[in-house]
Amino acid sequence: MKMRNFLSQFFVGRYGAYGTDQMNKFILIIAVIFLVLSYITPFSMLYWVAFALLGYAYFRLFSKNIPKRYHENESYMKIQNKVTGFFKNFTSNIEQRKAYHIYKCPNCAQKIRIPRGKGNIVVRCPKCHTEFQKRS
Ligand SMILES: [Zn+2]
Incomplete structure (x- = not known):
């Protein structure tokens, strides 16, 4: 069996079949940051945090509980929108202070x-x- 077929077979019925979601992208970014930090700072245990985060991201990709993963991503998006909304307000306040x-x-x-x-x-x-x- 070709590798490509094997992979598409493997993802049938799994959350990752629909591609990665915003929450997983965020987890991966944080994992990479922790990985870098574990090398450049004395906090080498951050490596294990990064490792755990990667594991969680993969767990979500391979999960067959698609509605649950979908709802996880929904709640993540709510938080993300709040955070980006806060920063938008913050920068527009600074703009106002200039004028x-x-x-x-x-x-x-x-x-x-x-x-x-x-x-x-x-x-x-x-x-x-x-x-x-x-x-x-
Ligand atoms: Zn007055």
């Missing part, structure tokens, strides 16, 4: 966003209507 000053109203401590580079301006608090002068 705006955030001032606090001296009367009620309401935060007010003022565009930068307008010189001396009078700011009117939208909450308590106190007016105060600021340099933007």
Whole structure:
């Protein structure tokens, strides 16, 4: 039997038959990072963590419990979306800080966003209507 046939036979009914998923890709990336770290840092036991992660990735590929692996990946994607959403918010906050000053109203401590580079301006608090002068 040819190797290719053997492999496609082997993957019949297994999760890996549909190709690898996002969760496995992430596990593999982490495993490679740990493998590199185990060589360049004194933490050589990271090698075993990498080894275990690789084992888990292969276990998922060869698993016949396809719905369970599918749901695992779904929950992983939810976490991944939250993390990437957080970083998107974080960078857009930094972008905003470049374009705006955030001032606090001296009367009620309401935060007010003022565009930068307008010189001396009078700011009117939208909450308590106190007016105060600021340099933007
Ligand atoms: Zn105010």
